[in-house]
Amino acid sequence: MDREQVDLIVQNGSVLIMDEAFTVVEDGAVAVAGQYIAEVGPGADVRKKYQSRDILDAEGGIVLPGLVNAHTHAAMTLFRGIADDLPLMEWLNDYIFPAETHLNPEVVYDGTLLACAEMIRSGTTCFCDMYLFEQEVARAARDAGLRAVVGEVLYDFPSPNYGPPQEGLRYSEQLIRDWKGHPIIYPAVEPHAVYTCSPRYLEQIMELAVRHSVPYIIHLAESPGELAQVREKFGKTPVEHMEELGLLSDLVIADHSVCLSPGEIEIYRRRKVKVAHCPESNMKLASGVAPVPHMLRAGVVVGLGTDGCASNNNLDLFQEMDTAAKLHKVHTMDPTVMDAASVLSMATRGGAAALGLAEEIGSLEPGKRADLIVVETRSPHLTPMYNPYSHLVYAARGADVRHTVINGRVAMRDRHLLTLDEEAVMARAREIAAEIRKTVTIKT
Template sequence: MVSHEVDLMVIGGIVLTADQDWNIYEPGEVAVDGGAIVGLGSREEVERAYRGRERIDASGKLVMPGLINAHTHAPMTLFRGIADDLPLETWLHEYIWPAEAKWLSPDFVRLGTQLAAAEMIRSGTVLFCDMYFFEDDIAEACQEAGLRVVVGGALVDFPNANYKTPKEGLQYSEDLLRKWSDDSLVVPSVQPHSPYAASSELMQQGKALADQYDAPYLLHVSETRSEVRESIEKYGRTPVGRLADLDVLSPSTVAIHGVHLTDEDIELLAQYETGVVHCPESQLKLASGLTPVPKLLEAGVKVGLGTDSAASNNDLDMFGEMATAARVHKMIAGDPTAMPARQALSMATLEAARVLGLDDRLGSLEVGKRGDIIILDLDAPHLVPMYNVTSHLVYAAHSSDVRTVIIDGRVVMRDRELLTLDEGEIFARAREIARQIVASWGSN
């Protein structure tokens, strides 16, 4: 039998595929060519069929799909810790929105994205779904960093640094869809901010645009009690009910948060096959409540995990998010069997990809899928011994255990060295921006 030459082989180690059947190969091997996984299985089998131009030895390590952060606002890393311990409305209206009005620019967004990209790659995240302003600059920064991203310009009714009118916002979204539709790393989407910050008309026009380009459509929904109360007062419907009436719920629609949901809301989400993103640490920190994940799963609703922004979390660490999700839902349910480790890990891999409509090519290690692979060190006291790899990943592993990160077949971090980003320069520039922000407070 002739062996085929491929770009890259990850050799040995425990290969956790996180596929539908939760296949594990020990020792396993992965062959990647042209950015895609072409061979996967037991070490012997793959070794016979392929030889790699580049070989990464993963003996004694864990090989698994990279994590997916299904919702964040990456550039807000530059506002990390700017205002904490406040209710969502106060935090947003008195701190975040004024700071954004004063500081946002394409350069600011690009730098914040580079900082976020460094943090995410270091913590094993290979794809994040972003909603913010100047998303074209975010797309470019991610392309340079070799990091996969779903970009969506926040559509809001009010003027902002990115555009003056909702019509210009829609045009910006359409330009993103046109420019990035065929990119290998960037997936364009349409993202109205929320039913309270975008008019019915804007949400509907955004949905028509998303459908025209077959793109994901995401918005924050039912995050706080007051949002739901005001929606009922103003429209006689919960936010989810209103979205159903507006005909914007669909399998490609994603409700971010979905904290305060009625039984009817959950039925609607299931009926329209609309996914939900749960951001446990942000929801806990803002005390906005918690997405009823077990109820949603029971109803057959897709659920993925996200960090939300570094201003409300305050990090972009998906290991932390999995650990928190698995623990907090046990406590809420008063049931230690609720949210098992495998469920939490799925919500940061294959289920997150399903929510974003990308599970045909991302979210698990399978032949035909893109080569988004992370390698974790297992030689650490907190990981020894190991009876169950999945429970270790959720209850014991740290993001700093991630050694090597491969995205679309390209090594972007090798043995904890970032290959695509200059951290020294990024840190210096981020600290300088923070110094300017603090100095501006003094002059007010």
């Protein structure tokens, strides 16, 4: 019998499907046809049925869905280390917002490419971005071949990109029109926060989200400082404020969601609000610990994000998984919460569901988009291997990723980036940093 021709076979690894049953196929293989997964199964079966000129050999390593970074500000790679060890509001107002006034389309494009290089290297195949000049983020992600949800950050003061707030609505609508239907770029609307957007503006942004059925992504209940500010201004918590405005629905992705009461978790559950959990950023800015085990028990969909590079300071979701697992154990004084498989699930299918992409990505199942990574395990720190979930969450790091495939395209092969010129991207970042140093105070 003739074997069916496919475009890529990834073989000779432990395949973690990341389905609900947490199926692992030992000595498994994945057949990829075009942008999609054709089949996943035992290597012998897949090879009997399919042939491909292109083969990726996992060499006994782990094959798993690409990681999903549910919240970041990609171009902030350019501000990595510019101001550390500060409270959120001071960090934002005294360093980050002033630095951002110097951004332009070209700088955001180049900073995003730098982020894409870091993400592809560390096994992230999809990221959700909130930033300025988001058209450039979309272009950079497309050019790097990295799947991305993109939305222009909207707030009630003049933006260095679009100018006055009303222009932000127009810019967002254009972004939606330009990218809706693209195979790897998904537009969204992204009000910055309830303390930076008026109630009317938040509503107008939601009208746009509903009209185009795109995600509505907002930093919400991130820190006690935000809570105090919103309470003083509106006499409510940020979540109560959104709920009373009628703005909580399944379109909403609430980034951070650190300061939530049990009643507010119940509101999230009822309204199908989804969460992007960013533990390292919350720790670094001393924002607090999001009640994630409680949210998961309540059935709230939670994805994992790094937040921007100025508050993390990297985009490595392997580190983020390790942190997430351990933070909640010590916070609840219960070592059984956030087990490795659950945390990996949060970084794959959870992130996909949070971004509204559960049908497309997040697990290795036929018909889904072919976003997958191969983690090499032939290293002292990953030998021997009893449990792949444990290794991925507690022992591996981003640098252990050997191959990255996004939408059926090999973006990294044997640790060589194929979709962008990494040396040129880094050289450009160093040039931009030299300009930034001239105008922005660097905290020492």
